[in-house]
Amino acid sequence: MIAAPLPDFRLERYFSRWEFAATHHLTASDAETLTIRELLALGTDADRAEFDELGLGYTETWGGARLRAAIARTYSGCSPADVLVFAGAEEAIFWTMQLLAEPGRHVVVTVPNYQAMETIPRAAGADVSGVLLDAADGWRLDLDAVRAALRPDTAIVAVNFPNNPTGAVPDQQTWRALVELCTERGIRLVSDEVYRGIELDPAHTLPQAADLSPTAASINVMSKSYGLPGLRIGWVACRDHAVLERLERHKHYTSICSAGPSELLAAIALDAGAWIHERNRGIIAANLPLVEAFFARHADLFDWSQPDGGCVAFPRYRGAEGVEAFCRDLVEQAGVLLLPASIYASDLAAGPVDRFRIGLGRRDPAPALAAFEQFLTTRRPVR
Incomplete structure (x- = not known):
């Protein structure tokens, strides 16, 4: 903590x-x-009626069934049970990066990054190292540099692609090799994927980490590529349910649950995601x-x-x-x-x-x- x-x-x-x-x-x-009018227009008559009659009570801590199913459909290898909803990506990062890092363990993060990816595990007592993207080579991810940064006590490699602020995306071969490297070493890959989905060249759209690895955690949100930050809906997708259960227990201390209107609107947006x-x-x-x-x-x-x-x-x-x-x-x-x-x-x-x-x-x-x-x-x- x-x-x-x-x-x-x-x-x-x-x-x-x-x-x-x-x-x-x-x-x-x-x-x-x-x-909201434009978003509701993308839904069905039933969606609009449901929104009009929606009660403003508490929602499920894990996220509602419809929302989690809609999120799971954006993955090729994850089910609704592999999804935990958060109040935006920042809450997801806050709990994921401190709980999975643990005091005394080692974490590797790419630089530049979203500040919380390095400050949260450091404040939690982890030893954090950075791997700088190569600005002289189009912000290339150097897999050899990642490999050299790993230690026997490395618990997490944390990345953000498409990268904020550079817009960099590694090539498919490098990305899959990174996933394989983490899997082979027993290191959890935490992948911030909040900008995924609006690449102009389809060749730059990477497979999501949670689809490629049974232990990787993919973080996403409605804010960036969907353009809906006001909904405050983010999530972690991970096929390791012990991780999700631990995150869910700690979520009780922060947001507890999401707003019902936001969950419904997010589900409508995800269904119209393409x-x-x-x-x-x-x-x-x-x-x-x-x-x-x-x-x-x-x-x-x-x-x-x-x-x-x-x-x-x-x-x-x-x-x-x-x-x-x-x-x-x-x-x-x-x-x-x-x-x-x-x-x-x-x-x-x-x-x-x-x-x-x-x-x-x-x-x-x-x-x-x-x-x-x-x-x-x-x-x-x-x-």
């Missing part, structure tokens, strides 16, 4: 200042959302030429590469003042929000310090890009 104070969650601290104050949220990590993902891929595909043209016009200041998957990318800023000052001035002077590299800094491995995260999943980035461009031509001197 958590034994040490948790550090500030840098991303959430930054968002608490700017997410709703900035005019243009150009760093959003989720795809374009739907309204349509929602296709819609969101279309938004990303429409946005990419605009973003690429913007960075091409300013190639003296930025190095851009398209992400393999997900709806975020991590371009380089080449200006003399550095990316931290640049992002600060951009939001303060032009109201355009980006996330500087410091948000993704890690104590485990020294990643690039000249990058920023940009989002590609929201509709109509043109006004934000126009404000961005105006800033580049009229910005005041750096303080």
